[in-house]
Amino acid sequence: MGFTFQINNDIHFKHDKQLLAKAASYRPKLKHQTINAKSIVELEKNTGLLEDCGVKKVADINELANRKLKRNDKVILDFGDHCVGNFSLKVKSVGSPMDAPLFFKLKFAEMPAELASKSEDYDGWLSKSWIQEEYLHLDTLPAQLELPRRYSFRYVEITVLDTSPKWQVVFEQPTVVTQSAVTADAVTKPRLADPELNRIYQVGVKTLEDCMQNVFEDGPKRDRRLWIGDLRLQALADYATFKNTDLVKRCLYLFGAMPTEDGRIPANVFTQPTETPDDTFLLDYSLFFISILADYEEFNTDQMVLNDLYPIAKKQMDVALKLVNEQGKLQITDDYPVFIDWSNDFDKTTAGQGILIYTLKQFISLAKQMHDSDVDRYISKLTLISEFATKQLFDSKSQLFVSGSNRELNVASQVWMALSHVLDDQSTKQLMVQTVKQLFPIKGIATPYMYHHVTQALFEAGMQKEAIRLMKGYWGKMIQLGADTYWEAFDPDKPDYSPYGSAILNSYCHAWSCTPVYLIDKYLLREGVSYDN
Amino acid sequence: MGFTFQINNDIHFKHDKQLLAKAASYRPKLKHQTINAKSIVELEKNTGLLEDCGVKKVADINELANRKLKRNDKVILDFGDHCVGNFSLKVKSVGSPMDAPLFFKLKFAEMPAELASKSEDYDGWLSKSWIQEEYLHLDTLPAQLELPRRYSFRYVEITVLDTSPKWQVVFEQPTVVTQSAVTADAVTKPRLADPELNRIYQVGVKTLEDCMQNVFEDGPKRDRRLWIGDLRLQALADYATFKNTDLVKRCLYLFGAMPTEDGRIPANVFTQPTETPDDTFLLDYSLFFISILADYEEFNTDQMVLNDLYPIAKKQMDVALKLVNEQGKLQITDDYPVFIDWSNDFDKTTAGQGILIYTLKQFISLAKQMHDSDVDRYISKLTLISEFATKQLFDSKSQLFVSGSNRELNVASQVWMALSHVLDDQSTKQLMVQTVKQLFPIKGIATPYMYHHVTQALFEAGMQKEAIRLMKGYWGKMIQLGADTYWEAFDPDKPDYSPYGSAILNSYCHAWSCTPVYLIDKYLLREGVSYDN
Structure with a gap:
């Protein structure tokens, strides 16, 4: 996840201490690896275009200790692969005694294109504070510099802003201690x-x-927090790979512990300095709480987690179902939009309807597992909502789902209707065949x-x-x-x-x-x- | 002292451990005071001209906690007087949860003119690293920011480089813990x-x-080190005020412990990370070691210090006297120049001759105190050098001392000849009367x-x-x-x-x-x- 801009200062949240305690109990002990920089590189071209932005190796990393750097000198280190962690560096002076502080800049980059972009040119609305750049003064050398912040990078550009005319600076042993839950x-x-x-x-x-850090982060460089939409996909990917269910449980409990007083789960939560729900709300993301719980139960039947979180999952569905009209149409409101995708250039109502069907089916499986006596009510809602989709939203001429009053044909609608299996398998295949044919x-x-x-x-x-x-x-x-x-x-x-x-x-x-x-x-x-x- | 540019990488220094141990024993325990900012101010004009650069108070400091700052917002704090020490600040966020790091800049200024000057415009040879400016990221708020570096300032300008559109930053309790030996x-x-x-x-x-810090520094903002020229004047000022002789002794021992192998005392020494002599040499500054020792003995007769340091003082005089020719003329060389003043737009030879007379007189008083059997040799040298001054350098027409082959008349020559009392009191008075008349x-x-x-x-x-x-x-x-x-x-x-x-x-x-x-x-x-x- 990345940007979705809402400010809702007037909303009050619950903080369920028992669920927060469970979230805390699954907090991972991070694993660390010490990685040394591999080589000194240069940008191949400096156009700022991603396609042009390769690097070429110009020297082995051992060469770094021989480089005496002074004002405006620059060196780019390549760690050889993506790293998330804490950076350290030995710094010493050579020449006459150090008669002024050292002033230098470190810029951490995941991709060379970041190094080709000038920080001072950035003037977008997203906070400049995300630029991974530090200006540092060292009054006394030699020094072992241990930066306290975590960075996400493969490349580190060191720019010497100044030494003095009498001495130069030498950098040695650039190292990162990586961190991950796995x-x-x-x-x-x-x-x-x-x-x-x-x-x-x-x-x-x-x-x-x-x-995978203290939570499933959306991105270790920027945002660095737990979003439901990302969590759902990360959890599925985790079951296929690391199978770290503790981190999934931790994140489920974090969301489950902090809904609004009217029951809605926020789209993301913060864990620093303390567990804090964000004031951003997305209907599809709230519904995905159900999906994450159902996916987890499918991977690893866990009655405790289900007992703890089913009422919260049910609440999400109940809130969503209140937005469904008598005909079975999900009526999305401006204060509780669906995300579907960053682009706002397409109509999202049918995709939203598809997500409701998708998550309602998962919810029904959970309700059955919980022996919830309300299950029949949800099954009949599913029928109503599904029939609205197949009867009102499916266009027999194009053989595709339409969206919105302009009967727009877009990819997202077909995709979510296919994923929800609102049609039979043969029709779903035809739907995607038509999607490829008409919309690809x-x-x-x-x-x-x-x-x-x-x-x-x-x-x-x-x-x-x-x-x-x-x-x-x-x-x-x-x-x-x-x-x-x-x-x-x-x-x-x-x-x-x-x-x-x-x-x-x-x-x-x-x-x-x-x-x-x-x-x-x-x-x-x-x-x-x-x-x- | 400030700038004097020499690089002498090939010089070897002594490190007399006994004298360094004595220097360490007189290291002061710094005294601290906690000072809070007094008010919020603005620059009156922003021309960058010192004369125009006053500040006006715009709010009481208590108002700071009410200011919610966002990208590009700025506030200038006034501590009411010059401070040297460590700065701290409480930082918190208001609004939506903090969804990006805080990125801000602190600029410390002794005078408002520094705030009116843009750091990025500076391109002089002196290191940019002296600009008292920090770029800071804080990932988590609230935070108590304690900056590790020492600053010298009255004003602190805080510029918020970015928060995010969803929250603002509030600063509280800007504080400095000052430090001084007195x-x-x-x-x-x-x-x-x-x-x-x-x-x-x-x-x-x-x-x-x-x-007055761990040594007599030349300036707490910039250079921050012990120069002989500054030390001589600081010690005299100290005897008139704080009377902290320990710090004078510490500084005398630091210089005395680390002459070159051929005996010359460098113009300045560093004490961080360890005691290190600089590779800058100024003949007048080396001679002032004698002067500082003699001034100290005059203020506070101290046979131990004299015993320890007299041989080193004597060495400075002997090195200087080797540069005196048979006529009594001090022949200054390019690799051991005299400082006299920053300006290099006047001839310094006669001022140098005056300093030699001045310090030789002080040396002779020390030699007598030490019962040095060589004293007569120095007395006859004094006569020779003084006679060269009064006979060869004094111009009877202008009634002023001339300097150099162009027989230049400058203020510095007259001043050092007056201070050396090479003339009788009446003639010294006439010299300065003529100086005022002709050169003022x-x-x-x-x-x-x-x-x-x-x-x-x-x-x-x-x-x-x-x-x-x-x-x-x-x-x-x-x-x-x-x-x-x-x-x-x-x-x-x-x-x-x-x-x-x-x-x-x-x-x-x-x-x-x-x-x-x-x-x-x-x-x-x-x-x-x-x-x-």
Whole structure:
């Protein structure tokens, strides 16, 4: 997740101490690795365009100790892979005695494009504070610099702002102590015959690993917090890989402990300095609390968790069902919108209806597991809502679902109706065949989050070839462009697209993009399907 | 002291462990005071010109806690007087939960002119690292920010670089814990009938206090180290005020412990991270080691210190005397120049000759105190050198000393010849009368260091009126321009002069300018002279 702008200062939240205590009990002990920088590199071109922004190695890292740097000298270190953790560096002076402080700047970058972008040029609305840059003074050398903040990066650019004319500075032993709730070693890596898919899988694992911290973060560089939409996908990816259920439980309890007084779960929560719900509300995200709980119970039947959190899941569904009219139409309101995707250039009502069906089906399975006597009421609601979809929203001419009063045809509507299986399997396949035929190639979608749902809908419709083609064309393209981890935003037609107007604010390791590991596991490995396309 | 640029990487130094141990034993226990900011101010004009750069109070400091600041908001705090110490601040967020780090900048300024100067415009040779500015990220609020570095300032400008659109930042309790080897309370303040002289005296005491740290620093904002030239004047000012002889002894031992292998004392030493002599050498400064020792012995006869350091003092004189030719002329070399003043626009040879006479007289008094059997040799050298001055350098036509092959007439030559008392008292008076007549008003001198010597020479010549007039016109003018402490550099004709091209690098609390306390004490209070001029 990234940006969704709401301010709701007047909302009061519950803080269920018992559930918060359970969340705290599942807090992971972070694992650490010490990694040294691998080489000194330079930017190949300096256009600021992602496509042009490679690096070339210019020296081994051992060469660093021989570089005597002075005002305006610069060096870029390459750690060889994406890292999340704390950076340290030995700093010493050479020449005459140090007659002035050292003043220098460190810039941490996940991708070379960030180094090519000037921080001072950024003037977007998203906070500049996310730029991973520090200005530092050291009064006395030698010094062992241990930066207290956590950074997410592969590259570190050191710019000497000044020494004095009498001495130079030498940097040695650039090191990061990484952190994650998991280690990649814990994953039994599947053998994929297709090397491209194999790489797509590996980068997904790395992305997930680096986002698994004290909570499932959306991005370790920017935002760094727990969003429901990201959590749902991360949990699915985690079941396919690390199988760290404690972190999923922790996050479920965090959301479950802090709904509003009227019962709604906020779209995200903060855990620093203390557990704090955000004042952002998204109807689909609230419903996904049900989905995450149901997915968890499917992976690992756990009656305690279900007992604790079912009432909260039920509340989300009840709040959503109040928005459904007599005909079975979900009437979305401005103060409780659906997210679906960052883009607001398409009508989201039918996709929202699809998500309601999708989550209501999951909710019914939970209600049955809880022997909830209300279950029949939910089943009849499902019928009403599903019939509205198939009878009022399905357009027999195009064989696609329409959305909104203008009967708009968009990808998201088809995808969520396919995922909800509101149609029978044959019709779902036809729906996606028509989607590919009429609405592909995809235009105007820039999030791996939405691409995930499109890909999964193709798999669900039995269209493996198209799903794999899309996965390679999207996640594979990021790898071609130098991704060590998958990105928050990516439009294959516009590789330099940033929702923030500058690569420097982009998060290039973002949880909601890690899902190829889940998709490959579920639809290719577990189903034993041939995927050598 | 400030800038003097030499690099001598090939010089080897002694490190006399016994003398270093004595230096360490006199290391002061710093005294601390907790001071709160007094008010919120704004710059009156923003021209960057010192004369225009006052501040006006816009709010009481209690108002700070009500200010909710966001991107690009700025506030200037006024502590009411010059402070040297560690700054702290409470920081909290208001509004929605803090969904991005706080990014802000602190700029510490001794004078408002520094705030009006933009750091990024500075491109002089002196290190930018001296600009008292910090860029800070805080990931979690509330926070109690305790900055680890020491600053020298009266004003603190806080600029919020970014919060996020969802929350604002509030700053509270800006505080400094000051540090000094002394406290102003320790000084019995004289009552001076003339309020202007009284103020001149008080500002001098404050200047000295803020420069007395683990050593006598030249300036607590910039350079922050022990220079002999500054030490000599600070020690004299200290005897008139704080009478902290331990700090003088500490500094004498530091210099005495680390001469070069051929015996020369460097112009300054560093004490961080360990005691380190600088590779800068100035003949007059080396000679002033003698002077500081002699002044100390005059204030406080101390045979141990004299026994320890007399051989080193003697070495300085012997090295200097090797540069004296058969006629008695001091032949200054390029690798061991005399400082006299920052300006290099005048010939310094005669001033250097004067300093040699001045220090040789002090050396002879030490040699006598030590019963040094060589004393007669020094006395005959004194005669030779003095006769060269009076016979070869004194110009009977102008009744002034000439300097260099062009027989230049400059203020510095007359001043050092007057201070050395190479002439009889009546002739010294005539010399200074002619100096005032022919060479005043002073042009092209911008250091309080040189102004001190001019003023003292006037006093030594019995010209109190002229001395007081000069003191008021120089130190008094700084006060008129807003000085809380005296400055490193000041040219009354060009108040905005900076040797570094920007006020932002100037040191506005500089040791060598504190001497009015010494001059007033020695020539007005102790001599009981009427000074109501």
